[in-house]
Amino acid sequence: MTVSACTPADLDDPERHASGEVHQLWRWMRQHAPVHWHEPGDLPGFWSLTRYDDIRHAYQNPAVFSSGQGVLLRPTALGEDPGSGLTMALTDAPRHRALRGQVADRFSERCARSLAAEMRAEIRSVVTRAVEKGTCDVVHDIGARLSSHNIARLLGVEPDDREQLLRWSTEAFESGKPLTSHVPLMRYFIDMMYARMEIPADDAMGMFVNNEVQGDLLTETEILLGVENLVGASENAGLSIAAGVLALGSHPQQWQRLVRERDGGLVRTAVEEVLRWTSSATHSMRTATVDTVVQGRRIAAGDRVVLWIPSANRDESVFTEPDRFDLGRQPNRHLALGTGEHVCIGSTMARHQMRMLLETLVDLVAVIEPAGDMEPLRSITVNGPAYATVRLVARGR
Numbered sequence: 497m498t499v500s501a502c503t504p505a506d507l508d509d510p511e512r513h514a515s516g517e518v519h520q521l522w523r524w525m526r527q528h529a530p531v532h533w534h535e536p537g538d539l540p541g542f543w544s545l546t547r548y549d550d551i552r553h554a555y556q557n558p559a560v561f562s563s564g565q566g567v568l569l570r571p572t573a574l575g576e577d578p579g580s581g582l583t584m585a586l587t588d589a590p591r592h593r594a595l596r597g598q599v600a601d602r603f604s605e606r607c608a609r610s611l612a613a614e615m616r617a618e619i620r621s622v623v624t625r626a627v628e629k630g631t632c633d634v635v636h637d638i639g640a641r642l643s644s645h646n647i648a649r650l651l652g653v654e655p656d657d658r659e660q661l662l663r664w665s666t667e668a669f670e671s672g673k674p675l676t677s678h679v680p681l682m683r684y685f686i687d688m689m690y691a692r693m694e695i696p697a698d699d700a701m702g703m704f705v706n707n708e709v710q711g712d713l714l715t716e717t718e719i720l721l722g723v724e725n726l727v728g729a730s731e732n733a734g735l736s737i738a739a740g741v742l743a744l745g746s747h748p749q750q751w752q753r754l755v756r757e758r759d760g761g762l763v764r765t766a767v768e769e770v771l772r773w774t775s776s777a778t779h780s781m782r783t784a785t786v787d788t789v790v791q792g793r794r795i796a797a798g799d800r801v802v803l804w805i806p807s808a809n810r811d812e813s814v815f816t817e818p819d820r821f822d823l824g825r826q827p828n829r830h831l832a833l834g835t836g837e838h839v840c841i842g843s844t845m846a847r848h849q850m851r852m853l854l855e856t857l858v859d860l861v862a863v864i865e866p867a868g869d870m871e872p873l874r875s876i877t878v879n880g881p882a883y884a885t886v887r888l889v890a891r892g893r
């Protein structure tokens with residue numbers, strides 16, 4: 497077997513993901529080992545799916561591929577995910593549907609539209625500040641700030657507290673520890689939870705606290721794990737934004753095309769291409785509920801199955817020239833936001849935010865260029881830059 501320097505055993509090596517070598521490996525696996533067994537080590541044993549159709553099939557058959565035992569690979573030493581069986585992402589039907597329904601209104605198209613003016617004003621102010629600084633760290637100054645403020649807004653965090661929340665969640669994210677282990681952050685959410693018990697409110701925290709699920713209110717643990725689930729999952733949006741701005745900086749012809757064709761509908765296809773290209777969620781995990789066969793390989797009940805999302809999104813049997821960043825790509829049925837019952841609940845919000853960001857960049861910025869240090873994240877769960885310095889040059893200078 498020749499897979500350059502990289503073999504399927506390296507899939508659990510964050511360095512291979514950080515260097516981008518993993519794309520070469522996934523390309524080889526899609527062709528030669530699309531359903532591959534990864535022997536246990538620090539991580540439990542798992543099957544890898546790398547082809548688009550197989551990944552889509554697993555997402556769309558939750559009765560066979562369950563989310564209830566966790567959706568991310570965790571070192572065996574850590575034991576089961578504390579949210580297993582308790583939060584929206586980590587439950588199966590019918591509980592999953594009920595938990596999703598509890599807060600769904602906050603993530604609807606109607607809600608996104610009602611927040612659009614506020615979101616656009618914030619994006620404009622964040623981009624203006626970055627342009628005035630000349631160079632900025634696209635991760636902290638743009639991506640994380642926009643995604644953290646957005647989830648804070650949905651949860652009902654007071655505007656004055658949003659910068660503090662950003663600092664706490666940046667710390668938690670950088671340390672790689674679960675948000676629940678970060679005392680000030682959790683204390684803040686605990687106070688907010690009790691406040692909503694006293695005075696109900698029409699925000700996601702109010703819905704967690706006051707809307708019944710299958711006839712009962714959630715326990716305090718379920719509420720706090722639900723909040724953590726939302727805050728953690730929304731980090732993906734910040735990474736996609738940061739990696740998307742970087743991609744525009746390193747593809748000047750695509751950026752010029754966006755500027756020229758903004759009014760011709762290119763922004764709509766550009767949003768989808770940025771999501772496909774950046775694929776900031778690296779994997780989803782499932783557990784087989786029964787024996788099943790994929791591409792002739794027998795997966796036993798109880799086996800873990802890992803769906804490698806960026807691999808699906810570069811599958812050459814689905815995407816023409818998948819390694820080309822093409823803002824006009826159509827069709828573009830990427831799986832960056834998952835699909836099926838667990839499809840990203842934040843997807844409407846994430847798409848609106850990305851569209852407004854692209855429009856604002858076109859309005860305010862003439863040139864986007866890499867301007868110094870850039871460090872990739874070392875993770876098998878999310879991918880994108882850890883930090884990256886870019887220069888945004890104002891239009892008209």
Ligand code: HEM
Pocket residue numbers: 563567584585586596647650725726729730731732733734736771775776777780781805831832833834835837838839840841842843845846
């Ligand atoms: C570009 C941005 C985003 C990407 C790439 C992304 C990616 C994903 C993916 C791949 C899934 C499916 C997971 C699975 O099936 O196991 C998912 C689910 C989820 N996402 Fe996102 N996400 C993004 C933005 C957001 C935002 C902004 C929020 C919150 C405001 C959010 C909250 C969630 C939640 C709660 C789920 C679980 C839904 C369920 O299990 O029913 N995501 N996301």
